[in-house]
Amino acid sequence: MSKGRLEAFSDGVIAILITIMVLELKVPEGADWAAIRPLVPVFLTYVLSFVFLGIYWNNHHHMLHAAERINGKILWANLHLLFWLSLVPFITGWMGENHFAPLPTAVYGSVLLMAGVAFTILKDLLVAAQGPGSTLAAALGDDTKGKVSLGLYVAAIPLAFVNHWISDAIYVAVALIWLVPDPRIESRLGRR
Amino acid sequence: MSKGRLEAFSDGVIAILITIMVLELKVPEGADWAAIRPLVPVFLTYVLSFVFLGIYWNNHHHMLHAAERINGKILWANLHLLFWLSLVPFITGWMGENHFAPLPTAVYGSVLLMAGVAFTILKDLLVAAQGPGSTLAAALGDDTKGKVSLGLYVAAIPLAFVNHWISDAIYVAVALIWLVPDPRIESRLGRR
Amino acid sequence: MSKGRLEAFSDGVIAILITIMVLELKVPEGADWAAIRPLVPVFLTYVLSFVFLGIYWNNHHHMLHAAERINGKILWANLHLLFWLSLVPFITGWMGENHFAPLPTAVYGSVLLMAGVAFTILKDLLVAAQGPGSTLAAALGDDTKGKVSLGLYVAAIPLAFVNHWISDAIYVAVALIWLVPDPRIESRLGRR
Amino acid sequence: MSKGRLEAFSDGVIAILITIMVLELKVPEGADWAAIRPLVPVFLTYVLSFVFLGIYWNNHHHMLHAAERINGKILWANLHLLFWLSLVPFITGWMGENHFAPLPTAVYGSVLLMAGVAFTILKDLLVAAQGPGSTLAAALGDDTKGKVSLGLYVAAIPLAFVNHWISDAIYVAVALIWLVPDPRIESRLGRR
Numbered sequence: 001m002s003k004g005r006l007e008a009f010s011d012g013v014i015a016i017l018i019t020i021m022v023l024e025l026k027v028p029e030g031a032d033w034a035a036i037r038p039l040v041p042v043f044l045t046y047v048l049s050f051v052f053l054g055i056y057w058n059n060h061h062h063m064l065h066a067a068e069r070i071n072g073k074i075l076w077a078n079l080h081l082l083f084w085l086s087l088v089p090f091i092t093g094w095m096g097e098n099h100f101a102p103l104p105t106a107v108y109g110s111v112l113l114m115a116g117v118a119f120t121i122l123k124d125l126l127v128a129a130q131g132p133g134s135t136l137a138a139a140l141g142d143d144t145k146g147k148v149s150l151g152l153y154v155a156a157i158p159l160a161f162v163n164h165w166i167s168d169a170i171y172v173a174v175a176l177i178w179l180v181p182d183p184r185i186e187s188r189l190g191r192r
Numbered sequence: 193m194s195k196g197r198l199e200a201f202s203d204g205v206i207a208i209l210i211t212i213m214v215l216e217l218k219v220p221e222g223a224d225w226a227a228i229r230p231l232v233p234v235f236l237t238y239v240l241s242f243v244f245l246g247i248y249w250n251n252h253h254h255m256l257h258a259a260e261r262i263n264g265k266i267l268w269a270n271l272h273l274l275f276w277l278s279l280v281p282f283i284t285g286w287m288g289e290n291h292f293a294p295l296p297t298a299v300y301g302s303v304l305l306m307a308g309v310a311f312t313i314l315k316d317l318l319v320a321a322q323g324p325g326s327t328l329a330a331a332l333g334d335d336t337k338g339k340v341s342l343g344l345y346v347a348a349i350p351l352a353f354v355n356h357w358i359s360d361a362i363y364v365a366v367a368l369i370w371l372v373p374d375p376r377i378e379s380r381l382g383r384r
Numbered sequence: 385m386s387k388g389r390l391e392a393f394s395d396g397v398i399a400i401l402i403t404i405m406v407l408e409l410k411v412p413e414g415a416d417w418a419a420i421r422p423l424v425p426v427f428l429t430y431v432l433s434f435v436f437l438g439i440y441w442n443n444h445h446h447m448l449h450a451a452e453r454i455n456g457k458i459l460w461a462n463l464h465l466l467f468w469l470s471l472v473p474f475i476t477g478w479m480g481e482n483h484f485a486p487l488p489t490a491v492y493g494s495v496l497l498m499a500g501v502a503f504t505i506l507k508d509l510l511v512a513a514q515g516p517g518s519t520l521a522a523a524l525g526d527d528t529k530g531k532v533s534l535g536l537y538v539a540a541i542p543l544a545f546v547n548h549w550i551s552d553a554i555y556v557a558v559a560l561i562w563l564v565p566d567p568r569i570e571s572r573l574g575r576r
Numbered sequence: 577m578s579k580g581r582l583e584a585f586s587d588g589v590i591a592i593l594i595t596i597m598v599l600e601l602k603v604p605e606g607a608d609w610a611a612i613r614p615l616v617p618v619f620l621t622y623v624l625s626f627v628f629l630g631i632y633w634n635n636h637h638h639m640l641h642a643a644e645r646i647n648g649k650i651l652w653a654n655l656h657l658l659f660w661l662s663l664v665p666f667i668t669g670w671m672g673e674n675h676f677a678p679l680p681t682a683v684y685g686s687v688l689l690m691a692g693v694a695f696t697i698l699k700d701l702l703v704a705a706q707g708p709g710s711t712l713a714a715a716l717g718d719d720t721k722g723k724v725s726l727g728l729y730v731a732a733i734p735l736a737f738v739n740h741w742i743s744d745a746i747y748v749a750v751a752l753i754w755l756v757p758d759p760r761i762e763s764r765l766g767r768r
Contacts (some may be wrong), residue, residue, distance in 0.1 A: 005583055005637055007197055012396075012591030015204030019212060020595060022278050024603065027216065027285035031293035050278070054271040061197055061267070075637070076755070079630040086598050086626070093603035101607035179268070199389055207396030211404060214470050219408065219477035223485035242470070246463040253389055253459070371460070391581055399588030403596060406662050411600065411669035415677035434662070438655040445581055445651070563652070 003070050006078060010060055013082045017089060018053045021046060024093035042096030048171060049092040052112065055178040056085060056119070063122075066136040069129045077122040084115035105167045106160035112171070113153035120146060149174050195262050198270060202252055205274045209281060210245045213238060216285035234288030240363060241284040244304065247370040248277060248311070255314075258328040261321045269314040276307035297359045298352035304363070305345035312338060341366050387454050390462060394444055397466045401473060402437045405430060408477035426480030432555060433476040436496065439562040440469060440503070447506075450520040453513045461506040468499035489551045490544035496555070497537035504530060533558050579646050582654060586636055589658045593665060594629045597622060600669035618672030624747060625668040628688065631754040632661060632695070639698075642712040645705045653701050657694035663687045681743045682736035688747070689729035696722060725750050 025042055028035040060081075091111050095104040123140065130136045156170040217234055220227040252273075283303050287296040315332065322328050344366050348359040409426055412419040444465075475495050479488040507524065514520050536558050540551040601618055604611040636657075667687050671680040699716065706712045728750050732743040 002637070002641055005587065005641075008200060008584060009587045009591055009633065011197065011201045012204055012588055013595055015201055016208055016592055016595040018274070019205055019208040019278055020599065022282055023212065023215070023599070025279075025282045027282060027289060031286075031290035031296050033295065047275075050271075050275055054268070057201065057271075058264075058267055061194070065194055065197075072634075075634055076630070079626075079633075082594070083623075083626055086595055087601075090598055090601045090603065094607075097603060098607035103609065104607050200392060203389060203393045204396055207393055208400055210466070211397055211400040211470055214474055215404065215407070217471075217474045219474060219481060223478075223482035223488050225487065239467075242463075242467055246460070249393065249463075250456075250459055253386070257386055257389075392584060395581060395585045396588055399585055400592055402658070403589055403592040403662055406666055407596065407599070409663075409666045411666060411673060415670075415674035415680050417679065431659075434655075434659055438652070441585065441655075442648075442651055445578070445585075449578055449581075 003064060003067065006070060006075065007061075007064050010064075010078060010082065011057070014053055014057045014060070014085065017085055018050060018057075021049055021053075021089040021092055024089060024096065041099045042093070045092050045096035045100075048175065049088050051175045051179065053085065053088060055175065056081075056115070059119070059178075063126060063136070063140070066134075066139045067126050067130060068134075068136075069131075071125075071129055074122065074125050074129060077118070077125050081115060081118035081122050084111055084118050087111045088115075100164050100168055102160045102164045105164040106157045109153050109156040109160065109167055109171065112174075113150065113157065116146070116150045116153060120150070145177055149177065195256060195259065198262060198267060199253075199256050202256075202270060202274065203249070206245055206249045206252070206277065209277055210242060210249075213241055213245075213281040213284055216281060216288065233291045234285070237284045237288035237292075240367065241280050243367045243371065245277065245280060247367065248273075248307065251311070251370075255318060255328070255332070258326075258331045259318050259322060260326075260328075261323075263317075263321055266314065266317050266321060269310070269317050273307060273310035273314050276303055276310050279303045280307075292356050292360055294352045294356045297356040298349045301345050301348040301352065301359055301363065304366075305342065305349065308338065308342050308345060312342070337369055341369065387448060387451065390454060390459060391445075391448050394448075394462060394466065395441070398437055398441045398444075398469065401469055402434060402441075405433055405437075405473040405476055408473060408480065425483045426477070429476045429480035429484075432559065433472050435559045435563065437469065437472060439559065440465075440499070443503070443562075447510060447520070447524070450518075450523045451510050451514060452518075452520075453515075455509075455513055458506065458509050458513060461502070461509050465499060465502035465506050468495055468502050471495045472499075484548050484552055486544045486548045489548040490541045493537050493540040493544065493551055493555065496558075497534065497541065500530065500534045500537060504534070529561055533561065579640060579643065582646060582651065583637075583640050586640075586654060586658060587633070590629055590633045590636070590661065593661055594626060594633075597625055597629075597665040597668055600665060600672065617675045618669070621668045621672035621676075624751065625664050627751045627755065629661065629664060631751065632657075632691070635695070635754075639702060639712070639716070642710075642715045643702050643706060644710075644712075645707075647701075647705055650698065650701050650705060653694070653698040657691060657698050660687055660691040660694050664691075676740050676744055678736045678740045681740040682733045685729050685732040685736065685743055685747065688750075689726065689733065692722065692726045692729060696726070721753055725753065 025039060025046060028039065088111065091104065091108045095101075095108045098104045120143075123143070123146075127134065127137050127140065152170050152174050156167040159170070160167040217231060217238060220231065280303065283296065283300045287293075287300045290296045312335075315335070315338075319326065319329050319332065344362050348362040351362070352359040409423060409430060412423065472495065475488065475492045479485075479492045482488045504527075507527070507530075511518065511521050511524065536554050540554040543554070544551040601615060601622060604615060664687065667680065667684045671677075671684045674680045696719075699719070699722075703710065703713050703716065728746050732746040735746070736743040
């Protein structure tokens with residue numbers, strides 16, 4: 001029951017973030033192609049951020065689905081995750097409007113890194129709360145994808161000042177890692 | 193249970209889209225009729241987009257109601273649909289503020305077309321997940337309305353550059369096709 | 385179940401409307417009283433609209449709680465109600481920023497009138513769907529408050545062009561009619 | 577059931593407030609550190625307000641979880657609380673953009689005070705509705721934290737005109753009081 005409200009609140013926040021992000025796509029003045037050409041980098045960043053928020057929603061959904069026990073610390077760890085995700089519309093607008101300039105690109109990676117760290121904290125608290133031998137611990141396994149993603153973000157942040165396209169490529173790569181279906185987890189968690 | 197969260201998230205996103213769209217109706221400076229006259233095309237586009245989002249919510253609601261099984265691919269197909277719907281406030285503002293100019297009208301149709309394609313993909317994945325002889329497959333039938341709508345969008349996009357009123361009329365026609373009640377589906381799905 | 389999703393969607397839309405309305409309270413430039421004095425009429429309109437949306441949420445909540453059957457027409461009647469409510473942030477900003485000028489005051493009343501009409505249509509469809517002798521029909525009674533409110537709006541709209549303070553006073557009066565607790569309905573519906 | 581909808585609506589409003597607040601973080605023009613330096617006070621205020629809204633959500637969640645009976649007055653007391661919380665994005669932007677100037681700092685405290693008063697009213701109505709010897713009354717205890725917080729706000733408001741840093745420090749202190757885990761309440765309410 002309490003889990004239900006945690007899920008509902010998180011769904012609400014992520015749903016709002018994913019949609020207010022589109023407000024960064026400012027309606028242009030003109031009605032021709034020239035008017036929307038400057039929006040292309042903002043649009044591409046929007047697509048990337050949409051996918052990242054979608055991945056977080058998906059993973060959050062799966063993780064909470066397998067969890068049975070919640071406590072006060074978990075509520076705060078969840079709010080901590082939502083805090084970093086709440087900065088995504090801001091960094092999306094900033095990176096997009098500055099055509100992937102080094103500093104915004106590095107800050108984009110930093111926010112993704114912090115969100116990844118917050119997700120890991122939430123995951124560890126959830127696993128601890130379920131006790132040993134839980135379905136959740138078994139379903140999550142050793143979380144290789146999560147660790148690789150954090151490592152890639154750590155690399156991408158300084159690389160943004162060397163060549164920001166490398167960092168942008170890393171972000172796309174991380175998104176693809178998570179988008180590729182992972183049938184083992186699905187089968188282990190059974191029908192969802 | 194998992195279906196519940198998918199529905200809740202989709203409801204959240206569609207509810208937010210349908211309401212932030214109204215932010216495109218910028219509060220005018222003056223307090224007379226002249227001040228709100230320029231808002232008329234934006235308002236009309238708002239009404240049209242509100243109806244389209246309402247149709248999507250309605251159809252999504254009915255389709256998910258008849259579905260029993262969900263999987264990871266369906267979650268992503270649903271996010272894919274929400275992505276295209278998330279562009280509706282942007283295209284509504286763009287088409288409205290440019291008084292239905294050709295390019296915005298064509299882009300409006302393109303986003304509707306992509307949303308329609310995304311809905312079809314979601315529908316096919318849902319039907320496949322339910323297995324043969326499901327209530328859902330029976331309820332959806334051969335989806336004539338869906339196919340006709342996609343065909344009309346495909347026609348409307350190039351026609352916007354011939355005469356944009358034709359395209360606008362087609363969008364209104366598609367909305368009317370879905371607004372007209374369809375008692376056969378209701379009776380087949382029973383009380384909802 | 386289906387009723388649950390209708391409630392959730394309506395809650396979402398009303399919750400968003402009630403909160404995006406606050407975006408009309410633009411953060412002022414200065415940090416003294418002079419800077420926020422121009423916001424006073426916007427703030428007062430915000431309070432009034434907040435109360436109206438609260439009343440709608442409350443009544444919607446009570447009415448749906450007593451309903452058991454839903455159909456496709458009811459879904460659309462509900463969207464029709466949400467459409468008129470979605471214009472509340474716009475008319476709130478317009479009336480507030482123009483210090484209750486005649487035309488915005490009349491338009492404010494017109495949107496409230498249309499929302500009231502939409503609520504009445506929704507109510508009638510719900511009562512019809514429950515069949516004769518339903519709890520809902522008994523709980524709603526003869527809807528005197530609803531009829532009086534519609535009559536007052538009809539009077540307030542032309543009166544805005546005579547003296548807009550009369551219309552504003554009428555809107556406050558309608559809000560008070562609904563805010564005053566009505567123990568008979570509560571007891572008839574039992575514990576909620 | 578009715579409690580569920582009250583929770584859902586409150587979650588919706590708080591989730592939206594916590595996310596539209598980020599819109600006050602306007603995307604800067606430049607792509608260097610100089611461009612985001614002016615955003616630092618807005619960002620700090622955002623963090624503070626995020627924590628306050630998180631505390632309210634948490635406490636609301638716990639309090640409603642232990643409640644079993646709801647009535648019409650409680651619905652309105654809840655809307656009254658949401659009204660004051662709805663002003664948080666506005667005061668966050670105003671205090672942040674004016675670098676914690678005296679008047680915005682005092683108004684920030686006033687809104688927090690009114691939200692605290694509204695929460696107390698809601699709590700008292702909920703306790704009264706549960707009847708004597710309820711789990712809720714036992715779980716809430718004598719509400720020392722709540723009373724101390726209200727006292728601190730009352731002190732902070734005039735102090736903002738003496739030295740606004742004192743008031744800002746008080747707000748941070750109140751947030752910390754609530755962030756520190758309180759194991760007695762958790763154990764008394766049992767697993768949540």
